[in-house]
Amino acid sequence: MTIDDVAKKAGVSKTTVSRILNGDYSHSKEETKQRVIKTIKELNYRPNALAKGLKLMSTNIIGIVLSNLNNPFWSTVLEGVEDTCHKLGYSLMICNSDEDPKKEKHYIEEFQMRQVDGIVINPTVRNLQLYQQLVQANYPLVVINRRLKDFSINQVIGDNVQGSKLAVNHLLDNGRKKIAVTVYKNPYVSTWKERVEGYREAMLINGFSAYDLRILEIDPLSKSIKQVTMDFLKRNHDTDAVYSTNNMITLELIDAIRQLNLKIPEDIAIVSYDETPWAKYLEPPLTTVNQPGYEMGKIATQILVRSITEKNAQRPETVVLKPKLIIRESSNLNRQGLDLRR
Amino acid sequence: MTIDDVAKKAGVSKTTVSRILNGDYSHSKEETKQRVIKTIKELNYRPNALAKGLKLMSTNIIGIVLSNLNNPFWSTVLEGVEDTCHKLGYSLMICNSDEDPKKEKHYIEEFQMRQVDGIVINPTVRNLQLYQQLVQANYPLVVINRRLKDFSINQVIGDNVQGSKLAVNHLLDNGRKKIAVTVYKNPYVSTWKERVEGYREAMLINGFSAYDLRILEIDPLSKSIKQVTMDFLKRNHDTDAVYSTNNMITLELIDAIRQLNLKIPEDIAIVSYDETPWAKYLEPPLTTVNQPGYEMGKIATQILVRSITEKNAQRPETVVLKPKLIIRESSNLNRQGLDLRR
DNA sequence: TTGAAAGCGCTAACAT
């Protein structure tokens, strides 16, 4: 079933069918137009997007490279990307680098062979040369979540330093003095580094010294994050608050605190990065730093599509999304008090 | 940069390059092969998958239609699909029907125009005619999660009746007598119907009568699931266990029980469908019916790829995946006791 | 207002 079949059946040339198909009615008289449209419907004809793409050198497909499908933050980002693609008339190809630079490279090349019109990527930050090539080739690209230093490139990222300050200041406001931070150890990921940096800055600004910083760096491949965390809390037994930069660490942290027979928030207050579906249902409900994941996906897609359609070298833009603090009882004795009264 | 450029540079025809490119070395002598390979590398040439696809009428792309990106069950399924695609040399296009039959139809047609080799779908079950067309056209298709009754079609689904029996029997074993079930009201989704059916069967088999059944059907668009649940529990004040067929309902249920000042599991035991990242961290840790989501995605993809490559009308198969009960303290006084002792 | 024909980049049947 091709455009030729439609043309024959309607008694016109494929040129005419092609025009009608693409909404160019200016060349045909009403009667022809109607006949062609009718024929298309009768045959239930659908144009072959491969042939169209080959001819036009453009596919209306964008690709996204994620590094983790299981974290709900990424589900939300993906939802934003998918919705926006749909609205703008693009299809979406997806893949998962799993933090593996080899896979990342493979997938980017795959996308290029498939002639996708542009790529959204949460980079492993371990293929710097490759990213640079893409930039130089003027390939439509938007980097999300992680900052690529010294790249002239479209980026949509969260303000992680600001998020940390919200968290730490809130803990200080609630009278906490011995505030620790937990973070995955990964030298490549700006996100996590910036969150620790924000913690450091907030502490120093508020009159603490470098000696007051309590930083627990956790190997992502660590057997038991809970055990590591318990050991840390034992070594720093007077810790009265923990700011966790990752929602999976947070769950292990809560477990660790429970097992040490300590109370949240009475003994240890908690604030965690990234709002999740479960945060408000934990016991006690968890205070979180909420990043607008859906927005991140949406804006990244909008910028990408813009840079696809307006090829005339507009300069790359960086959008920094502001986080919000969602205050719940895990960090807040007052709220806890209120709740008991109801 | 095309295959012609490579051919010219290497001083051979495009046929030869094409052969080498596709691993057919039998036609060329070693020296030619090496020269061509060298040239390909030097030019950093990547074949245009669009042209190849147009010629071959096959793209090595499969499409997946999901109905919800945010539920962690679907993230797990997607991970299984993505991994397996990668292993089998396929790329993946993704879209989200959002339970909207219009969108579902649109996306399936989009996939067809893009000549994807096959589709994995969690159907809205509201485009029966369309599914039937695909079957008749012998279009490679695998339905996951939801059963399509009276369709001769590949399916990979969970055994929901069995899952319910595991849940209910476990609750009965723990001495519960007044067991309720909560479920989203949606006449199209077999999954949920089957879970209630399994609850009914398990109750009747164990000597209860239809009068002992306590079924709470919840409108998915309901303003406050928590409120609805509280009302239900008040009306049925002697309920001593709830089997929740959905992980989002479960969170609201736990909240409702807390607000009624009842204890889990002392007053009300809970078992919930679908293991989640957070289940073991709830207070108390949640007993769940675990469906192998990753396996579901993996097996569906394998079946799909098989039905793509072995076009010779093999008959459709239905794979039913067995759920497992993960017993934690929300349903289990003994365990709770054990835990207190540690 | 309409159509003929070239060509997008690739593969494969068919020479040589």
Next chain:
DNA sequence: ATGTTAGCGCTTTCAA
């Protein structure tokens, strides 16, 4: 062992 060529289904220039 290698090359010539037709053609996959579409768009678009140019001619009528």
